[in-house]
Amino acid sequence: MNRQNTEELSRAEDSKNRILLAAEQIFSHKGLDGARVDEIAAKAEINKRMIYHYFESKENLYVEVLRRNYNKIYNLTKEAIVPGAAPQENAERALRRYFYFLAQDEEFVRLVSWEALQQGRYGSKVLPELLYLLQEDLGQILREGIEQGVFRQDLDIRHTLLSIHALCHVYFNRHDMVQPMWPTDRMSEDMLESRLQHILDLVFHGILSPTKRADFSK
Amino acid sequence: MNRQNTEELSRAEDSKNRILLAAEQIFSHKGLDGARVDEIAAKAEINKRMIYHYFESKENLYVEVLRRNYNKIYNLTKEAIVPGAAPQENAERALRRYFYFLAQDEEFVRLVSWEALQQGRYGSKVLPELLYLLQEDLGQILREGIEQGVFRQDLDIRHTLLSIHALCHVYFNRHDMVQPMWPTDRMSEDMLESRLQHILDLVFHGILSPTKRADFSK
Amino acid sequence: MNRQNTEELSRAEDSKNRILLAAEQIFSHKGLDGARVDEIAAKAEINKRMIYHYFESKENLYVEVLRRNYNKIYNLTKEAIVPGAAPQENAERALRRYFYFLAQDEEFVRLVSWEALQQGRYGSKVLPELLYLLQEDLGQILREGIEQGVFRQDLDIRHTLLSIHALCHVYFNRHDMVQPMWPTDRMSEDMLESRLQHILDLVFHGILSPTKRADFSK
Amino acid sequence: MNRQNTEELSRAEDSKNRILLAAEQIFSHKGLDGARVDEIAAKAEINKRMIYHYFESKENLYVEVLRRNYNKIYNLTKEAIVPGAAPQENAERALRRYFYFLAQDEEFVRLVSWEALQQGRYGSKVLPELLYLLQEDLGQILREGIEQGVFRQDLDIRHTLLSIHALCHVYFNRHDMVQPMWPTDRMSEDMLESRLQHILDLVFHGILSPTKRADFSK
DNA sequence: TATGAATGAGCTTTCATTCAT
DNA sequence: AATGAATGAAAGCTCATTCAT
Known part of the structure; x- marks a missing residue:
């Protein structure tokens, strides 16, 4: 159970990470307005829906990317x-x-x-x-x-x-x-x-x- | 007729200028992707259609604004x-x-x-x-x-x-x-x-x- | 000019009306949640975009339909x-x-x-x-x-x-x-x-x- | 084994009940279209998947709620x-x-x-x-x-x-x-x-x- | 039995652009 | 030269549903 949880968690964590990485690349090249959520999803190889699941909105994802970078x-x-x-x-x-x-x-x-x-x-x-x-x-x-x-x-x-x-x-x-x-x-x-x-x-x-x-x- | 033409022309010049000025402000603050054609038209106090009449496309207007500035x-x-x-x-x-x-x-x-x-x-x-x-x-x-x-x-x-x-x-x-x-x-x-x-x-x-x-x- | 204005206005007014009528029928049969904006647009024989032009949102259109009916x-x-x-x-x-x-x-x-x-x-x-x-x-x-x-x-x-x-x-x-x-x-x-x-x-x-x-x- | 089965069964019954109760509340307040499966799952404190396990579809769950009530x-x-x-x-x-x-x-x-x-x-x-x-x-x-x-x-x-x-x-x-x-x-x-x-x-x-x-x- | 993660289809909304006058 | 009305394509976002374990 514990192991399964760990695995599950890491899978989710992995998805979140893939999204953040993809978003970072695309936002950094095209900016907030120029970036397309579909493009980010495609690059992250994940369903667009998950972006909203994890980050609630495009804008929020952008802020998260910023935070990560400033850190x-x-x-x-x-x-x-x-x-x-x-x-x-x-x-x-x-x-x-x-x-x-x-x-x-x-x-x-x-x-x-x-x-x-x-x-x-x-x-x-x-x-x-x-x-x-x-x-x-x-x-x-x-x-x-x-x-x-x-x-x-x-x-x-x-x-x-x-x-x-x-x-x-x-x-x-x-x-x-x-x-x-x-x-x-x-x-x-x-x-x-x-x-x-x-x-x-x-x-x-x-x-x-x-x-x-x-x-x-x- | 001639005078009218002159008037028309100067009115046209004026419109074009108002568009460029408005576009300059908005593009400079929001970038190409962030700018809205509607907003530019509103600021220029002109019908949106004229932007396309004079500049053919948003992108083209942007280039024109750039050119004007570099000059x-x-x-x-x-x-x-x-x-x-x-x-x-x-x-x-x-x-x-x-x-x-x-x-x-x-x-x-x-x-x-x-x-x-x-x-x-x-x-x-x-x-x-x-x-x-x-x-x-x-x-x-x-x-x-x-x-x-x-x-x-x-x-x-x-x-x-x-x-x-x-x-x-x-x-x-x-x-x-x-x-x-x-x-x-x-x-x-x-x-x-x-x-x-x-x-x-x-x-x-x-x-x-x-x-x-x-x-x-x- | 005046006549043109009148014509233009009545055309817009007509579109607005067609939207309201279509919305009334569909909202009354399916409710706010069950109604589809696409369906309303199709029934009104108008581009979906105009609905947002005239009423700003589905919810707002619904309220407008209500107001009209209560009146x-x-x-x-x-x-x-x-x-x-x-x-x-x-x-x-x-x-x-x-x-x-x-x-x-x-x-x-x-x-x-x-x-x-x-x-x-x-x-x-x-x-x-x-x-x-x-x-x-x-x-x-x-x-x-x-x-x-x-x-x-x-x-x-x-x-x-x-x-x-x-x-x-x-x-x-x-x-x-x-x-x-x-x-x-x-x-x-x-x-x-x-x-x-x-x-x-x-x-x-x-x-x-x-x-x-x-x-x-x- | 038998006892476990009984336990499982009663747990199952309990889950089913919790779902039905939650669904009843939410359907009654928001209707079929307005209700969200996620919301029902959350209220029932159960995994969303179980709703499909027990009821196959949202619509079906709704009918089940109705039946229960009419009874x-x-x-x-x-x-x-x-x-x-x-x-x-x-x-x-x-x-x-x-x-x-x-x-x-x-x-x-x-x-x-x-x-x-x-x-x-x-x-x-x-x-x-x-x-x-x-x-x-x-x-x-x-x-x-x-x-x-x-x-x-x-x-x-x-x-x-x-x-x-x-x-x-x-x-x-x-x-x-x-x-x-x-x-x-x-x-x-x-x-x-x-x-x-x-x-x-x-x-x-x-x-x-x-x-x-x-x-x-x- | 139970779950967290994921999905595709479709929703509301937006936008640059064009038509008709 | 100028305009109000209209559009199609695509954007952001949501939802019922299913997969993998």
């Missing part, structure tokens, strides 16, 4: 911070981790972007966590760096966080711009690393404290 | 370049102009973003112009700066252009992130200027050539 | 009352009128019955008018009759009204009981008149005041 | 007839019994009404029994009364039976009319008794033979 970054940067390490080192580690997380999961990037355009109507319940992450973890690194005199004293932390976010996302986001700019495969190891290096370059040599640089006469 | 930046940065002026000065002028152009026309920003997510399916015919602008005009400034030794010799122009784009757009794009980060009105003069200053800071002190800065030991 | 009895009994005439005469006239109104419009009877079973969920907004009619008009006759000593002093007006309603409706309502009880056509002139006579008999000789009858020892 | 009145009035008692006394006893039977089991009333509206499509197999009851038992009393000269010679038995039925049912049927007419609880002891008294009054003083009343000049 992915919960523990992402936390681990990146090594207490006692140099702020610059911590920052680079966190940034690199963030960048490669996005590289690994373009669907996440796209979902976040759809949400942004839809004015966060659906994800607003789950978005704050993303901001929390950026502001608390990455922000913490920046604050420490400023205190220790490694980063510029006049650094605007919030703008900097937004900029880091932008510099990473744009590469995965703006498919349409990136593709025509480079002949190489956008997602090749080399290309990724070169983009990350550019970001680190840009970010650090903009945020390094004046004492680290002799001439800061703008 | 806006044709002459944007060209004027920003003052031949003979210092590259840094030219770059700042162009960047400022670009940033305030976006600030003035958020609908443009949003339309471009929708397009990006839709994999440039509709705007692909018109997008190249945007890239042209960035690569030719702003890119030209960067190239000159490198040649003149003002900007770093190892600067990746393409990445830099993409980054500038990202740093500007993100502020108008990610409504959902920006709003909760600052208490002040996102579009107030002060906030806009502070964002622009941050971008200039970040960009320049990352791209200035090593000779301009004493210590560039990365 | 039918607005002026029904009012005209039956001849001021100054004997209460018994007025009552008979009103009752006869009511009975033949139901006979003429079985759909009305059925709609009212569906509503009753659905606990007046949809018609509750419109039902009060029906009650008003019974209580004000027919009730007025009864009150006068009591005052004039023609009807029993202890007559419960509300119960009597309810009973009159029941005695009339049951004949058109309980198709399933009536049909097997009589060999003749339920709706033939003779049958209708015999039913009405029975009702009048039952009602009057129950409500006539004791002074009109020698022995009222129950 | 309730089998022996209802039979016992009411006391041979040799005065017809009026017997009639009153039967009528009272019928009225309070309905009062006790409103679900029965509602089911009968749904059936009537659905043109007796499903109950036609079981309805005759109800008619039998009325015509045989109550009808018998009326016939005796006429023979004995207690009831009017010109009394139409069938119409009278139909009327009695209507006068009783309407009170439990037309929830929507009754509720707004009285401030008191519709089902309170006082209200029920007052309704019954009204019916008896109405019925008897309409059907009592002329010899029992001094003046029957219609």
Whole structure:
């Protein structure tokens, strides 16, 4: 009985998962309005009815997909911070981790972007966590760096966080711009690393404290 | 007869314009799939039938809106370049102009973003112009700066252009992130200027050539 | 222009009417849940879409049908009352009128019955008018009759009204009981008149005041 | 093994009963079309599948519920007839019994009404029994009364039976009319008794033979 | 006997598009 | 040039019913 229950449960759990996975792909590519429930059902290889059984509505399924995705970054940067390490080192580690997380999961990037355009109507319940992450973890690194005199004293932390976010996302986001700019495969190891290096370059040599640089006469 | 024709024509022009304006607003806020032809007709205060008369289909109207918007930046940065002026000065002028152009026309920003997510399916015919602008005009400034030794010799122009784009757009794009980060009105003069200053800071002190800065030991 | 408008309007009005008529028939026979929008559209010889254009939802169409039907009895009994005439005469006239109104419009009877079973969920907004009619008009006759000593002093007006309603409706309502009880056509002139006579008999000789009858020892 | 079988059987009986009870409630409130199999299963606290196991289909379950209900009145009035008692006394006893039977089991009333509206499509197999009851038992009393000269010679038995039925049912049927007419609880002891008294009054003083009343000049 | 998961057919509703004037 | 009315195709969603265990 117990085993049977377990089996049953796992079958249901499996179906739910297949739906979520299919939905994730389709929502991330076509958005909420562009996605078709039939298409999701077909991709999940399940009867459309089950989608409503498990998620009640298309909109709700979308929110669930969002929630699942936002959860992915919960523990992402936390681990990146090594207490006692140099702020610059911590920052680079966190940034690199963030960048490669996005590289690994373009669907996440796209979902976040759809949400942004839809004015966060659906994800607003789950978005704050993303901001929390950026502001608390990455922000913490920046604050420490400023205190220790490694980063510029006049650094605007919030703008900097937004900029880091932008510099990473744009590469995965703006498919349409990136593709025509480079002949190489956008997602090749080399290309990724070169983009990350550019970001680190840009970010650090903009945020390094004046004492680290002799001439800061703008 | 002639006068009547003129009147008719101008009335027609007017109708067409009202449709385009209404469409622009609605498409920019809801995307192609989210927009409703009825809504556009209502906003344009015109009979729905006229939309098909003038534009043949919803999709076509969308492309027309895109084209109109991409045209806006044709002459944007060209004027920003003052031949003979210092590259840094030219770059700042162009960047400022670009940033305030976006600030003035958020609908443009949003339309471009929708397009990006839709994999440039509709705007692909018109997008190249945007890239042209960035690569030719702003890119030209960067190239000159490198040649003149003002900007770093190892600067990746393409990445830099993409980054500038990202740093500007993100502020108008990610409504959902920006709003909760600052208490002040996102579009107030002060906030806009502070964002622009941050971008200039970040960009320049990352791209200035090593000779301009004493210590560039990365 | 004006004529065109009139024509257009009447065409729309006509469509709306066709929908209402078709809906009335189908709702009255199958109820709200049993009715199919497709069936209504087919019967109205109109595109299903128009139903939603004019009535917004199936439920709303149902309410509209109810309203239309309840309106039918607005002026029904009012005209039956001849001021100054004997209460018994007025009552008979009103009752006869009511009975033949139901006979003429079985759909009305059925709609009212569906509503009753659905606990007046949809018609509750419109039902009060029906009650008003019974209580004000027919009730007025009864009150006068009591005052004039023609009807029993202890007559419960509300119960009597309810009973009159029941005695009339049951004949058109309980198709399933009536049909097997009589060999003749339920709706033939003779049958209708015999039913009405029975009702009048039952009602009057129950409500006539004791002074009109020698022995009222129950 | 035997005991287990017994247990299984009684458990089965119990399940069947729970289903029937739940179905009765839901069908009586929402009708065949309005009822949901899921809802019935939930109310019966049983797996939906069992409904099909025991009853094969929703429609079949409905018929079973009807049959069960119609059976309730089998022996209802039979016992009411006391041979040799005065017809009026017997009639009153039967009528009272019928009225309070309905009062006790409103679900029965509602089911009968749904059936009537659905043109007796499903109950036609079981309805005759109800008619039998009325015509045989109550009808018998009326016939005796006429023979004995207690009831009017010109009394139409069938119409009278139909009327009695209507006068009783309407009170439990037309929830929507009754509720707004009285401030008191519709089902309170006082209200029920007052309704019954009204019916008896109405019925008897309409059907009592002329010899029992001094003046029957219609 | 009992169950959780699944299904297909069909429902209400929506939408871009076209007809008739 | 302009409009109100109408449409077909397809969307989201629901339901009675059955499968697998």
